[in-house]
Amino acid sequence: MNPVDIAGLPVGEGHPPRIMGVLNMSVESNYGPSTWGDVEHAVEHAEEMAAEGADIIDVGLQSSNPKNPWQAVDTELERLERALEVLDAAEVDAVWSIETRYAEVADAALEGGFDMVNDVCGFADPDMPDVCAAHDAAVVKMASPPDIQSPGHLRSIDDCFAALARGGFTEKTIIDPAFGGWYDEKTYEDNWEMFRRLREFRAFNRPILTATNREDFLGDIADRPETEDQLAVSIAAATMEVERGADIVRTHDVPETADAVAVADFLGDRRAVESGPAAHDGDDEAGVHAAELTGVTPREVARNTLIREHDGVDPALAVTLTFAAGDLPEAAREELMAVGGEYGLLVAADDAGAVVSGDHVDAAGDDSEGGQGSSPAGEGTFVSGTLAAYEDALPELSGTPALEALTTTIREALERERL
Missing domain, CATH: 3.20.20.20 (Dihydropteroate synthase-like)
Incomplete structure (x- = not known):
């Protein structure tokens, strides 16, 4: 300011x-x-x-x-x-x-x-x-x-x-x-x-x-x-x-x-x-x-474009929303990653077969140095992208029951963040 x-x-x-x-x-x-x-x-x-x-x-x-x-x-x-x-x-x-x-x-x-x-x-x-x-x-x-x-x-x-x-x-x-x-x-x-x-x-x-x-x-x-x-x-x-x-x-x-x-x-x-x-x-x-x-929220981006001249870029392309999901079945994770890649969403999904030990990630069962306290690596799924990307991807994802909680959360956020 x-x-x-x-x-x-x-x-x-x-x-x-x-x-x-x-x-x-x-x-x-x-x-x-x-x-x-x-x-x-x-x-x-x-x-x-x-x-x-x-x-x-x-x-x-x-x-x-x-x-x-x-x-x-x-x-x-x-x-x-x-x-x-x-x-x-x-x-x-x-x-x-x-x-x-x-x-x-x-x-x-x-x-x-x-x-x-x-x-x-x-x-x-x-x-x-x-x-x-x-x-x-x-x-x-x-x-x-x-x-x-x-x-x-x-x-x-x-x-x-x-x-x-x-x-x-x-x-x-x-x-x-x-x-x-x-x-x-x-x-x-x-x-x-x-x-x-x-x-x-x-x-x-x-x-x-x-x-x-x-x-x-x-x-x-x-x-x-x-x-x-x-x-x-x-x-x-x-x-x-x-x-x-x-x-x-x-x-x-x-x-x-x-x-x-x-x-x-x-x-x-x-x-x-x-x-x-x-x-x-x-x-x-x-x-x-x-x-x-x-x-910064999509609404804040919209406020700025309403009271200023701007370069015409769609606000839906200028701000991101990020979500986290847990306990997704493997097939749902794979579908989410495939659709995300197609529409420009960043999806980082956990690999149930990997564990973190010390400073690095190893395959499950590898008794490497620093293995004490090993735990599943990167548990959960991280999704980030622009409003436009979510809007394009949602129709592809909405028919998957295992993704319903995530898609509902995304849809509610999109509705809430629009003026």
């Missing part, structure tokens, strides 16, 4: 995922541990979060939870006065973010020292992009309808994708897919589906912020309906979010989330390279960024 600089803090490919700690200054916010009405305790909480690993402190001026009443711009401006007192008093080495839906509030906050804006209504206020650009400030655009009173009130991943695309971006826009509790519109199932498909949002080539901490759609999976019991499920989700492309993880639980994200980043598959300065339209400060996208 194209990196974004937030007051000297780089976010995006080539940089570690950042932790955004939550500091609510709205009396109606539902999660008590992150909510502070008075300046003194808000300062203490901000300093504590920064010490525990928060790279960004996100100050909320009203709740976006639909259970709570919507607040007009004047209320946010009044609360901003206290937020600016907190900013001035706190001694932290962190970026300050203001969560607001109003361009007027964003302008005043940025003028007063805030570094970035977290727009929970996704540019529903049409002046928001211009205000942020005028301050050269980063802005998070959350997927939302063009309604200042309805942050996040969307249902499907397609709705969220379209909302982010609507109205465009500034040069420093970070996207937020809008997970969460807008359950009149978005169900648990909708959130689960979007989580599984989070990588698709990489198509925008912009840093991604995720905010799933202590959400009920996670608690439901583990039968943890109460917010105070949802730390473990939130940590599990955070690790997967990083693996699937999150560059900022927003959380109420800074130290635990920071640890989990550090492990996920260190052991994960995020790979990127940035070249030295390169000339682009006379700008000798510009750099070229390249990243390997792991775990």
Whole structure:
């Protein structure tokens, strides 16, 4: 993803995922541990979060939870006065973010020292992009309808994708897919589906912020309906979010989330390279960024071709799916290999007569050096190929009962991965 600089803090490919700690200054916010009405305790909480690993402190001026009443711009401006007192008093080495839906509030906050804006209504206020650009400030655009009173009130991943695309971006826009509790519109199932498909949002080539901490759609999976019991499920989700492309993880639980994200980043598959300065339209400060996208699905390929011009190559020829099968009878294995070879599927099938011993494979019964602990070599069958190859081969394979489990799995994957 194209990196974004937030007051000297780089976010995006080539940089570690950042932790955004939550500091609510709205009396109606539902999660008590992150909510502070008075300046003194808000300062203490901000300093504590920064010490525990928060790279960004996100100050909320009203709740976006639909259970709570919507607040007009004047209320946010009044609360901003206290937020600016907190900013001035706190001694932290962190970026300050203001969560607001109003361009007027964003302008005043940025003028007063805030570094970035977290727009929970996704540019529903049409002046928001211009205000942020005028301050050269980063802005998070959350997927939302063009309604200042309805942050996040969307249902499907397609709705969220379209909302982010609507109205465009500034040069420093970070996207937020809008997970969460807008359950009149978005169900648990909708959130689960979007989580599984989070990588698709990489198509925008912009840093991604995720905010799933202590959400009920996670608690439901583990039968943890109460917010105070949802730390473990939130940590599990955070690790997967990083693996699937999150560059900022927003959380109420800074130290635990920071640890989990550090492990996920260190052991994960995020790979990127940035070249030295390169000339682009006379700008000798510009750099070229390249990243390997792991775990790419056919849907993600389709997303990219939908929002960009492309060379006309069929996406079915540009991405592979891989499957594993076990206990296939010898005749079924032979048929699978023959059909695979004909249609361009890579099939690696086990040989029941071979064993692995030491560093190499020998025929069964060969008492070679290193034979202690010998076991069947390469148990199971590995199949990999493009969508087009599977589609061509399936009619040939579908009539074989012993391959039914494999062909059913392949067919379901093809159906699931199409937009």
